Amino acid sequence: MTEQAQWLHSQIETLASQQVHFTDRAFWLALDKLVTEQDQRNSQLQGEVDGRSWRPDRW
Amino acid sequence: MKTLVLVSHPRLTDSTSQQFLKASLPAQDVTWEHLESQESFNVAREQDQLRQADRIILQFPLYWYAAPAGLKQWEDEVLTRTFVYGDHRFPLADKELGIVVTTGMPEKAFQRGGAEGLTLDAALAPLAAVASRAHMRWLPTFPIYQFGYLEEPEKLQLVVDYQRYLTQTQPDSLEQRQAWFGHRLPAMIDQLPPEQQATGRLIQAELDQQKDDIEALADTLAMIKEQEDD
Numbered sequence: 001m002t003e004q005a006q007w008l009h010s011q012i013e014t015l016a017s018q019q020v021h022f023t024d025r026a027f028w029l030a031l032d033k034l035v036t037e038q039d040q041r042n043s044q045l046q047g048e049v050d051g052r053s054w055r056p057d058r059w
Numbered sequence: 060m061k062t063l064v065l066v067s068h069p070r071l072t073d074s075t076s077q078q079f080l081k082a083s084l085p086a087q088d089v090t091w092e093h094l095e096s097q098e099s100f101n102v103a104r105e106q107d108q109l110r111q112a113d114r115i116i117l118q119f120p121l122y123w124y125a126a127p128a129g130l131k132q133w134e135d136e137v138l139t140r141t142f143v144y145g146d147h148r149f150p151l152a153d154k155e156l157g158i159v160v161t162t163g164m165p166e167k168a169f170q171r172g173g174a175e176g177l178t179l180d181a182a183l184a185p186l187a188a189v190a191s192r193a194h195m196r197w198l199p200t201f202p203i204y205q206f207g208y209l210e211e212p213e214k215l216q217l218v219v220d221y222q223r224y225l226t227q228t229q230p231d232s233l234e235q236r237q238a239w240f241g242h243r244l245p246a247m248i249d250q251l252p253p254e255q256q257a258t259g260r261l262i263q264a265e266l267d268q269q270k271d272d273i274e275a276l277a278d279t280l281a282m283i284k285e286q287e288d289d
Binding site for chain 1: 082083212215216218219220233236237240243244247250251255258259261262265266269270272273276277279280283284287
């Protein structure tokens, strides 16, 4: 997980823990999962871009 | 998007799962109706509700591989042949039909060789056939297995998964999930105590940035792939 995602994760977690209503807490925790998913997708796409750009046969 | 949730359960007040789902309903754009609490169906009113909805959710516990009798009665009375397809107007065409089904058995039971020996899709085939006849779009089913055994983190997750099933644009992709949360985030930030709102706005800005970055990477990748095809 990137540093930025970790920071975001801790901010959301704190916010979630401060919510009184169950459904509000649920929203922030689900948002946290979205952040993780975004971070994963970002690094996967970055990896694919790097991998496809690395084409020794086209040198 | 307007969503109509039709719940069939013979003893709704005794059902912890149905009460949980009711408490989890999104605040807006959802109409909730319990079928068994009506002595008789006002067919014109029921049909009108169906016409006005964009997404129709049938929600029930699985009893002997089918919905409770109350839902069948509603189908038989409200989904008249003329209404559904008889006059070739197809008033339900292109609406989405989703099924929220609770089961007493675990997920692994619903497969060939499992304890139940059939998949939920197979058990729900008659409802899927109705959807097909009405030219509706069948959504992937939303099963809730053994609600009574769910721990708190799973219940917290269920709240939002259920809300998304009711109101998020299909298909359930990262893009649509980002849009769903992005749409709700401002209102959620507004209802935070003033001292938490700045954090909320920072979170929103970060999410938007991530979304833009992902889009930019996807565009770059598409370009690279296009060149590879040349």
